[in-house]
Amino acid sequence: MEIAYRPESEALREEIRAFCRDEVPEEFKRAVRHEGEIEGEDSRRWLRMLYEKGGWSAPGWSRELGGPGWTYEQQYVFERELALNDAPRVPLFGAGMIGPAIIEFGSRALQEQFLPAILKGEILWCQGYSEPNSGSDLASLQTSAVRDGDHYVLNGTKMWTSDGHHADWMFGLFRTDNSGKKQHGITVLLVDMRTPGIELRPILTFDGGHETNQTFFDDVRVPVGNRLGEEHLGWTVAKYILGLERFGTAEVSRSQSSLARLKRIARDQPSSGGRLVDDEDFADAITEVELELRALELTEQRFLFGPGGPDAMGAEASMLKIRGTEVQQRITELTAEALGYYSQPFVPEQLAEGYNEEPVGPTPAGYAARSYFNMRKTSIYSGSNEIQKNIIAKAVLGL
Numbered sequence: 001m002e003i004a005y006r007p008e009s010e011a012l013r014e015e016i017r018a019f020c021r022d023e024v025p026e027e028f029k030r031a032v033r034h035e036g037e038i039e040g041e042d043s044r045r046w047l048r049m050l051y052e053k054g055g056w057s058a059p060g061w062s063r064e065l066g067g068p069g070w071t072y073e074q075q076y077v078f079e080r081e082l083a084l085n086d087a088p089r090v091p092l093f094g095a096g097m098i099g100p101a102i103i104e105f106g107s108r109a110l111q112e113q114f115l116p117a118i119l120k121g122e123i124l125w126c127q128g129y130s131e132p133n134s135g136s137d138l139a140s141l142q143t144s145a146v147r148d149g150d151h152y153v154l155n156g157t158k159m160w161t162s163d164g165h166h167a168d169w170m171f172g173l174f175r176t177d178n179s180g181k182k183q184h185g186i187t188v189l190l191v192d193m194r195t196p197g198i199e200l201r202p203i204l205t206f207d208g209g210h211e212t213n214q215t216f217f218d219d220v221r222v223p224v225g226n227r228l229g230e231e232h233l234g235w236t237v238a239k240y241i242l243g244l245e246r247f248g249t250a251e252v253s254r255s256q257s258s259l260a261r262l263k264r265i266a267r268d269q270p271s272s273g274g275r276l277v278d279d280e281d282f283a284d285a286i287t288e289v290e291l292e293l294r295a296l297e298l299t300e301q302r303f304l305f306g307p308g309g310p311d312a313m314g315a316e317a318s319m320l321k322i323r324g325t326e327v328q329q330r331i332t333e334l335t336a337e338a339l340g341y342y343s344q345p346f347v348p349e350q351l352a353e354g355y356n357e358e359p360v361g362p363t364p365a366g367y368a369a370r371s372y373f374n375m376r377k378t379s380i381y382s383g384s385n386e387i388q389k390n391i392i393a394k395a396v397l398g399l
């Protein structure tokens with residue numbers, strides 16, 4: 001099954017390809033080709049560029065809100081072409097997660113304060129959900145928000161705050177009442193990260209990178225006006241936002257690009273007097289993952305463009321998340337295997353593209369072990385794969 005795009009989507013596809021070819025900065029593309037991400041000021045610059053193309057910074061938003069007003073098919077084409085042409089992702093926390101929640105649950109004042117700024121890429125966000133003892137069992141969270149006049153006073157700690165060190169604002173879940181069911185008594189607050197009493201401590205991930213943090217709150221005062229939705233009833237808002245997060249996790253197009261890079265490496269790498277790609281076992285492994293990816297692509301398209309479209313997705317999103325992350329991890333495993341010694345992080349920077357010495361070993365290769373280690377995270381975050389299996393067991397198998 002191949003998707004035949006409507007003419008307006010085809011036209012958009014050409015426009016995005018030209019944008020990627022002519023306008024996306026080379027250093028951004030290099031980061032993506034090394035299976036990396038841009039961050040901080042580069043993210044702001046990227047969002048600004050997308051905004052200026054006609055609201056592309058918020059691909060799911062309507063024209064009235066300043067977005068491009070794209071159909072689901074056009075949004076799919078947009079994500080896909082960015083991935084296939086080595087452009088960075090659109091940061092999800094802003095226009096993809098908290099933006100829609102502010103549209104759905106926010107007061108007029110919050111909408112006026114945040115929506116234009118999100119659209120223009122003026123604000124970077126982080127997500128304050130998980131805590132040291134509340135991850136999969138998120139509703140057990142205990143970081144408290146106690147009402148004091150026109151403010152809430154926050155105390156406690158959030159764990160794994162991705163990009164917290166670059167973020168201007170956090171959308172977080174806080175405990176305002178402990179008397180009932182654990183899902184009751186949670187409140188969503190928007191927290192200015194410059195507020196006194198907030199401290200971030202870096203958590204270095206397996207690959208040695210600084211991507212995530214532990215956030216501490218010590219008598220942090222947040223205006224009541226920064227509450228999103230009703231007091232104590234934030235679980236509904238939290239679930240709405242989580243639903244948006246689970247949406248794009250299959251990452252089919254990004255995996256297709258990574259697979260193409262793996263194939264190039266296998267063609268270049270020597271093995272037993274020939275090329276690695278001619279090694280029967282290795283070729284089989286590549287074929288297997290390619291078939292998995294193709295099946296995933298068709299399954300995703302069936303869910304997205306079938307009856308009801310993406311809005312009808314429930315446990316289907318969990319299926320895509322599980323298989324998508326398994327494929328991503330497998331490709332990085334094979335890439336590290338293909339490069340062997342040269343994929344290791346102790347092989348110095350000279351393997352990076354752009355270094356002014358003669359390369360040692362295949363170039364560019366130094367990213368491969370980092371990416372292999374980094375990708376372990378994908379089956380843990382956005383709801384671990386075990387939790388997704390629980391969802392499928394309940395919703396599909398009725399267990």
Ligand SMILES: Cc1cc2nc3c(=O)[nH]c(=O)nc-3n(C[C@H](O)[C@H](O)[C@H](O)COP(=O)(O)OP(=O)(O)OC[C@H]3O[C@@H](n4cnc5c(N)ncnc54)[C@H](O)[C@@H]3O)c2cc1C
Nearest residue numbers: 127128129130134135136160161162377380381382384386
């Ligand atoms: C790199 C990274 C970035 C992250 N970024 C953020 C962020 O920006 N903001 C944020 O709020 N959180 C973030 N997280 C947190 C992430 O959402 C949690 O790690 C995840 O929800 C799992 O929670 P946990 O780490 O507490 O593990 P636990 O919930 O303690 O789980 C431990 C293990 O037990 C399994 N398990 C747990 N419960 C069950 C069950 N009922 N049935 C079967 N198996 C089960 C899990 O699958 C896992 O394998 C990030 C995590 C990582 C690794």
